[in-house]
Structures are given as structure tokens and as C-alpha cells.
Amino acid sequence: MDNKTIHHVRVGRFELLMDAGFGAQKAGDILIRAFARIGKYVFIEPMIPAEISPPARSRPALSGVIMRVAEFNLENIGNNTDVILASHEVVLDRRIDDEEYNPNCRILLDMCDKDLPSATYDNVLQRIKDLRLHIYPFEVAPGPQAIIKSLAGKAKNMYYLGMLACIYNAPEEFVINEIKLTFGAKLREDVFKKNIDLFGYGYQYAKEHIPFGYEVKSDPGKNSHEKILIDGNSALSMGVIDAGIKLVSGYPITPASSILHTLAKVLPSFGGMVHQAEDEISAIGTAIGAYYAGTPAMTCTSGPGLSLKQEFIGYATAAEIPIIIVDVQRSGPSTGMPTKTEQSDLLSVMFGSHGDNAKIVFGVFDIIDCLYAPQLARYLAEKLRLPVFIMSDFQTANSYKVLDKPTLFEMNDSNGISEFVLNHFGIERLPEDIAMVRTEQAVVGTPGKMRRVTGLNTDETGSVNYFARANQRSHTVRNEKIHCVQRALKQPKLFGDQKDGEVLIVGWGSAKGAVEEAVSYFQHAGQAVSGMCLRFVNPLPPMLKEIFSRFKHVVTVELAYGDQYKHAPLAMLLRSATLIDVQAIVCGATGRPITPRSIERRVKELFYG
Amino acid sequence: MVDLVQKTQSALTIKDLNTENPRWCVGCGDFGVLMGFKRFLVEESILPHETVNVSGIGCSGRVPFYVNTYGVHAIHGRPITVAMGIALTRPDLKLFVHSGDGDALSIGGNHLIHGIHKNFNCVFILYDNQLYALTKSQSSPTTRKGHPTNTQPQGTSLDPIAPIRFALGLGASFVASTADWLPDHFINTLKVAYAHKGFSFVHVLQRCPHFDPDNFDNKSSAWFSFLTHEKGIPPDKRLADKTETIVHDPSDEAEAFRFANSQHTHFGLFYRNPDKPCYDEMIRQRIVKAAKRQRSTILDSYKI
Ligand SMILES: Cc1ncc(C[n+]2csc(CCOP(=O)(O)OP(=O)(O)O)c2C)c(N)n1
Ligand code: SF4
Ligand SMILES: [Mg+2]
Numbered sequence: 001m002d003n004k005t006i007h008h009v010r011v012g013r014f015e016l017l018m019d020a021g022f023g024a025q026k027a028g029d030i031l032i033r034a035f036a037r038i039g040k041y042v043f044i045e046p047m048i049p050a051e052i053s054p055p056a057r058s059r060p061a062l063s064g065v066i067m068r069v070a071e072f073n074l075e076n077i078g079n080n081t082d083v084i085l086a087s088h089e090v091v092l093d094r095r096i097d098d099e100e101y102n103p104n105c106r107i108l109l110d111m112c113d114k115d116l117p118s119a120t121y122d123n124v125l126q127r128i129k130d131l132r133l134h135i136y137p138f139e140v141a142p143g144p145q146a147i148i149k150s151l152a153g154k155a156k157n158m159y160y161l162g163m164l165a166c167i168y169n170a171p172e173e174f175v176i177n178e179i180k181l182t183f184g185a186k187l188r189e190d191v192f193k194k195n196i197d198l199f200g201y202g203y204q205y206a207k208e209h210i211p212f213g214y215e216v217k218s219d220p221g222k223n224s225h226e227k228i229l230i231d232g233n234s235a236l237s238m239g240v241i242d243a244g245i246k247l248v249s250g251y252p253i254t255p256a257s258s259i260l261h262t263l264a265k266v267l268p269s270f271g272g273m274v275h276q277a278e279d280e281i282s283a284i285g286t287a288i289g290a291y292y293a294g295t296p297a298m299t300c301t302s303g304p305g306l307s308l309k310q311e312f313i314g315y316a317t318a319a320e321i322p323i324i325i326v327d328v329q330r331s332g333p334s335t336g337m338p339t340k341t342e343q344s345d346l347l348s349v350m351f352g353s354h355g356d357n358a359k360i361v362f363g364v365f366d367i368i369d370c371l372y373a374p375q376l377a378r379y380l381a382e383k384l385r386l387p388v389f390i391m392s393d394f395q396t397a398n399s400y401k402v403l404d405k406p407t408l409f410e411m412n413d414s415n416g417i418s419e420f421v422l423n424h425f426g427i428e429r430l431p432e433d434i435a436m437v438r439t440e441q442a443v444v445g446t447p448g449k450m451r452r453v454t455g456l457n458t459d460e461t462g463s464v465n466y467f468a469r470a471n472q473r474s475h476t477v478r479n480e481k482i483h484c485v486q487r488a489l490k491q492p493k494l495f496g497d498q499k500d501g502e503v504l505i506v507g508w509g510s511a512k513g514a515v516e517e518a519v520s521y522f523q524h525a526g527q528a529v530s531g532m533c534l535r536f537v538n539p540l541p542p543m544l545k546e547i548f549s550r551f552k553h554v555v556t557v558e559l560a561y562g563d564q565y566k567h568a569p570l571a572m573l574l575r576s577a578t579l580i581d582v583q584a585i586v587c588g589a590t591g592r593p594i595t596p597r598s599i600e601r602r603v604k605e606l607f608y609g
Numbered sequence: 610m611v612d613l614v615q616k617t618q619s620a621l622t623i624k625d626l627n628t629e630n631p632r633w634c635v636g637c638g639d640f641g642v643l644m645g646f647k648r649f650l651v652e653e654s655i656l657p658h659e660t661v662n663v664s665g666i667g668c669s670g671r672v673p674f675y676v677n678t679y680g681v682h683a684i685h686g687r688p689i690t691v692a693m694g695i696a697l698t699r700p701d702l703k704l705f706v707h708s709g710d711g712d713a714l715s716i717g718g719n720h721l722i723h724g725i726h727k728n729f730n731c732v733f734i735l736y737d738n739q740l741y742a743l744t745k746s747q748s749s750p751t752t753r754k755g756h757p758t759n760t761q762p763q764g765t766s767l768d769p770i771a772p773i774r775f776a777l778g779l780g781a782s783f784v785a786s787t788a789d790w791l792p793d794h795f796i797n798t799l800k801v802a803y804a805h806k807g808f809s810f811v812h813v814l815q816r817c818p819h820f821d822p823d824n825f826d827n828k829s830s831a832w833f834s835f836l837t838h839e840k841g842i843p844p845d846k847r848l849a850d851k852t853e854t855i856v857h858d859p860s861d862e863a864e865a866f867r868f869a870n871s872q873h874t875h876f877g878l879f880y881r882n883p884d885k886p887c888y889d890e891m892i893r894q895r896i897v898k899a900a901k902r903q904r905s906t907i908l909d910s911y912k913i
Binding site for chain 1: 629656657658659661662663673674677678679680681682683684687689690691692693694695697698699701702719720722723892893895896898899900901902904905907908911912913
């Protein structure tokens, strides 16, 4: 097509929607690898159904991938989509519900099933029209159709990959090379060839028939570092190895299982083991047993498993056994939405387990944090002999991105933590003389130092002691461990250069990318808006009250429910810590990540309306 | 330090193993178990610093406090989970798990199933006083039918779970039974259990005179028999000539089930399978078999 309109953009976002099991994510993966190789930065978010193979052409079957490509380092999946390619109208209809399209979003809809006795095509086409989005219905020609049929419908993703590659001007040879790397060794030669042919057909079709294209600018000069493409859970798994953790025990649960899967394959090569326990209680018990016996150990889980672990978490606090817990948050309560993201475990982590039990809780901002978090967690757990929580979430765990290959540290003991990692997380080295409830903390096997640990209260000799003073002392000592971390934390950084003013936007963990982008938007527009994102939520960093009081409004954005009568979790925490009227302005439990745009909209509505 | 080294080399005595005075009721069967356990450690010269006792919560759960070794007094029902972590990572340690009938068969039943199934190396001692003692007499899974407790004052309604059948049914590699008031038999049972590699399930009838003084008539021996074998456990010295003794080959699983199913009580070694693989060892073998890698290579497979 000669009269194509090419849009030149710095960043583009597009999606591929298919039925589960037909390879949408695989196609996305190939495409962004190709982009990454030509020096672009990519961020990719898979959309995964909670069931294995929901019936095709049903709303629950939606399985897809959102891709964001840019010339600059991407911190999040962005706001809205420019181009959607859907394999049929049902998945499209379902996805439109999420309202993540741009006003001028272009939708490519495969009309393959239009002859089915259903009125849904008409309804969906009408819906798109009503929304004033652009629709481009297309059909796969009989030639490629026959190939797809010969492969039991499975390889249609390659055709779509071809279309998207053409529309986004990904060099054909790079994509073909990635297809080879992905399937080359796994597929029979004839099957592999059919895949490549389908890719070619799709590419050609888009070239001849799709009247638009996108060109994402690139700046090859600033992008010559060695690169990796990695998702949050894989980064965390590799971080576990780098941190020298030698036992990881867990019970399968989405979205934490992939940590077990990844490590089960490789941890033995680094002298460690993965243990699949009979339940989450057992998983943490085993990690605690290992740590008591001197082996750095970790357990990973998500909401329902977190609930089961609570008793042991308080036990570890009382018995002064280090333990690292990874909570990859998903939507709750109860089984909730296993493949949707949320940040609503904050309070159950902070205040879970009974009695007053001290623990450290920090969230990860992004994928690079996932890589370094296990080192920080190990350092804190061993120095303080307390439970340390790494809080991730579905979104962070499953998103992929390209990043400059990070430095590794090969931590061997807690004192061996690198300054780089401490700095990265904004914390100073802890003092050497942190007091423990029990003076003797010898590791099992040390002659002459035999000691028994217990969840009962003890005095400093380790003897069970129910006297008032002894119990009060234990609480003081344990809480002092937390306070000493607070003293070591640096003041949180504000994004941009607005140090005071109208509105301060506060998020925690994975909200960082969206907050930062929204703040940059407002500051470019000359508005007195600033923002920060917290990693540490227990303890909170120092000086919050002082920083908050420099702004007229302090608001939170978080992926947890709040309304007029109920403060969202982070807002509740910050209010109690600062006595400042912090209000949550983005506090939905929609299962979708926070977008910069949603923050911008709310801030404008409330403060610049 | 010199002192310590010498101490670990000179003969171990009961005194070395003492800590504080137990806080149990007078006449409690746990005293017998504790004493037998210490004598066993001494007779086998098991070094205290290489020994870990792991327990749950209950009167019996206090045992680790009273033995001067390493110990973990964990949470109710979960000692097996903690012991698993120790077994996986420290095969050099001598591992003993102490668990009450409520701890092991009620709240911790799931872990007992999987401890037996995984057959990780430890001696598991089930203190069966047939009730919840520490919480002041409630029905447990092994309380005899009709026995009144605070939660079932009308009498416990169900037939009890039979621990030996439970263990055999799950394919335990080692199943033995003994009693707190048979010191000689108890110690010999521990010795055989300790010598077995795998999850050695030792069922101990334990008296709780405070809440159930009539249970377990330790003055007579007519209500039980000893299972013996040249490769098993000899009958209790004191009772050998007064008590029925049955020769039973511990490799005979069908016979073991027959004894376990009978209404009569048997003490001794029901079953032993030295060939059942141990999960902890298999997991460690994965490390041995895996191709060694440098930590600096972890990101290689993610390179673009
Ligand atoms: C999660 C939990 N639930 C309940 C308890 C209270 N509790 C302590 S010991 C016990 C029962 C102990 O019975 P058993 O295991 O038979 O030990 P025994 O005291 O008879 O030796 C219970 C219910 C607890 N500690 N933890
Ligand atoms: S209550 Fe029973 S089991 Fe507990 S110490 Fe007293 S006698 Fe022993
Ligand atoms: Mg009991």
C-alpha cells in the first residue's frame, strides 16, 4: 500500500488478544526480543486467564499480551493502547471493558469466525463504532488459512506476529531470527517452515492492506550496553541465587509458582535446593528449620498462602530465627482473582500474625528491585533475626522488560552485602551491636553452645520466663530492631525538582513507574505537583511528616480498595504515622495496574478542576 | 574452648544432658520418656551439640527444654515441617521429633502424612496420652470411645484413630510401639529407631495421671504382648518372663498389619523397610548431580 500513514512516536503501545493456548504471549515475546535486538526498550505485560484452557471464543479465554516499545528506558506498561489485534470479537469485547484504549485506538479484528451463527460480530462492531475507535476488519486468505488448518489452528499467532511486525516496522530478518531461536530446535522442520511462511503471509498482508504504520524512534547512541530481557519473578529467582540463599520452599500458588519453577531448574547447580511442601504452613516451617540450622532460606507465596503462614511468622519473630518471605500479591479476598494484580496484602503482612510481632516489610518498585531484593532481605533477616517480607505483585512478577545487564554481587554472608545494593534501596549499613532477646545465638552444631529456641517468652538466657519485666523487655528489644532499621533508612526521594507545593502523590512498591510518570507530566505543565514512592513500609522511612507538611495535599495511589468511608491501606498507614490528612485518590481493586493517566485524571479532577 | 573440646570427647553422662527441672505433674509419663531418651543418648554416645530435638506444643512439647542439646520448641502441630528443614540442610545432625497425639494426628496430621511419605531421616516420637493435656483435657484423635473430656463430657463419641495402622497404611519405613513405663524396652526401641535410616515412627503410650489416671494399667502386663525378633526389639527386661512374647519378622508387612488391626496391644517393632528411599537424600543428590555453575552466569540465559 503506497499511501500508508506512518506515525512517528517515541513510545508505542499495542496488544495482541487471542484465546488461551494459542500462543499470543509467545508471539509477543518473539516480537519484543526482535525490538530489543535493534536497540529499543520494551516492556511487556502478559494477560493470563486464571484457568488453564477456558473454552475458546468465551470471555474468560482472553489471553494476550500488551507491548510497549520506546527509544528510552521504560518503567511501566504505560496508559493506553494505540493498536489492538484481536483474533475474534469475543476477546476484543472482553478487553474493551478494561477501557485501556487511546481515543484514536486502531483495532484490527480477524473476521475468521463471522459465519458462525451469532450476532456478536455486529454487536461488537457497533460497540467499537459507538466508542469512535477505528476498526479494520480483516480475513486471513485461503492460502495461509490452509496452513493454519494443517497445524490444527495453532500457528495463527505467527500470522498476527507478521502483521504486527510490519505495522511497527520490526525488521523481518530480526523477527525470523527470533522465531528460529524460539522454535528452531523444538519443531519439525516442515512445521517450522510453515510457521515462518505464516509470519511472511501476515507481514505481506499488513504491508499491502493496512493503511497505517508506526515508527518508534531510536537513539542507537545511548543504547550500547549489554542487555537482558527478564520478568520480575525470574529476576527475583536469579536474585535468590546471587544472595546465596540455599533453600527455597513453597507450595504452588499463582503468581508465586514461577519462582519455584525457575529455581527448581537451576538452583541445584548453585548448591541449593527447592522443596515443594505439602502446604504453605509446612513450606515456611521448613524454611525456618533450615535457617535455624544455619542455611539461608526463603519461602514464596501469594495471598491465600500468606494467610496460612501467619502463625509461623510470629513464631520466627519470637524465636529469633531469620526468615525471608516473598509475597507476590494478587487480587483478594480469598481466592479472588489469581491472575490479577493488587497491593492489598499490605495490612495483613504488616499486622498479620497474632500478638505484637516485629517484622520488616519492603516492596519492590520494578524488575531490577526484584533482582536485588533477596540480598537486602537476607542482610536484614540475619542481622535482625526477624522475618523479612519482600512484597511483589502479579504485575511486577509477570511483566518483562529489557534492561541494561545489571551487576551481580555473589553475596556469601550478611556482612558481605554490597554498598551498591544498600544504596540502591536507600539504607545505610546497620550497626554491629543490635541487641537480641537472647544473648546466645550460636548456630546448631557449635560445641558447648547448645540452646533451645521457642515461641514462649524467654529472658536473655533463653529460659522460659513469664514475668512482666521479661516480656516487656522482649518487646522492647524486638521493636528496637525495627527502629534501628528506620534510623538507617534514608529520606525518600521526591521525583523531579518540586520540593514543596500543591500536591504530593505517594505510592508504594510497583506504583513507582506510574507515579513518576504522572509527576513528570505535571511538572512539565508547570504545576506544583510532586511525588514519591516508598519501598519500606515497615518501618516507614524517617521525615515523612516533615516532607508531607510542605504540600497542601498529600494523596496516595494504590491498588487496593478504599472509598469515602474507608481509607485505603497505604493512606491509613501514612495517616497514622504522620497525623496528616492523607487521602487515597487512586484506590481501585480492578485488577489492572495503576496508570499514569489515571493519576493525572484524578489529580486534575480534584485539585485543578 | 579446650574444656569444651575435652568435654565432647569424654564420656557423656546424664548430668551433661540435664537443664532445668521439668514442669510436669508428679507421676507424668513424660518423665519416663525424658529419662529414657537421655539414657539412650548417653548409651549411644550421641554428642549433644550435634543433636536437635524438635517439638510441637503440648505437655510433651516441652521435652526439648529439658535436654541439653540444640532444640526447637516450634508451634502446635508443625514440628515435622521444621525438622524437614533441618534434615534437608544438615544431614550431619541427629534429629528427633517429639509430638503429642493432638499435635501429630490432629492439627499436624497433614504433616505426619507427608513426613512418613517423604521418609526423611529422623526419629519421630509420638507421645500418645490419648488426650489434649496441656489445654486441660479435651478429646484427641486417639481418645478412647466413651471417655469423658471437657469438650465431650458425655463421652468421646468416635472410635480412636489407631496410630500404628495409620503409619503402616501410609507406607512408613519404620513402625514401632513402646510405653513410658517400660524403660528398658523404650531405650531399645529408640536404639533400633535411631539405627534405621528414614522416618522412624515410634509410638509411645504415655500416662497422664492428672487427667486420665485410669488409662494404661502399668501394674499389669496381661493386656499387651511384645513383638520380638533377632533383628527387632527384645521384650522389656523386667517383664520378659511375665508377658506374652511373639516372634515377628519386621520385614513381614502383612503380619504387621494383622497385629496392628487386632484389638490387643503390641509393643515392639511392627515393620521396617531399610530400602525405602529418603526424600532428603534425594533432594541433596540433585545438587550432587547438577552441573556446577558459577553465580556470575545467572543472567546469561536472559541475554538479548
Ligand atoms: C494453633 C494452636 N491451636 C491451639 C493451641 C492450644 N494447644 C496447645 S497444646 C494443645 C493440645 C496438646 O495436646 P497433645 O498434642 O496431645 O499434647 P499433650 O499436651 O497431650 O502432650 C492445644 C490444643 C495452640 N498452641 N496452637
Ligand atoms: S497434664 Fe498430664 S501430660 Fe501434662 S504434665 Fe500433667 S500428667 Fe503429664
Ligand atoms: Mg496428648
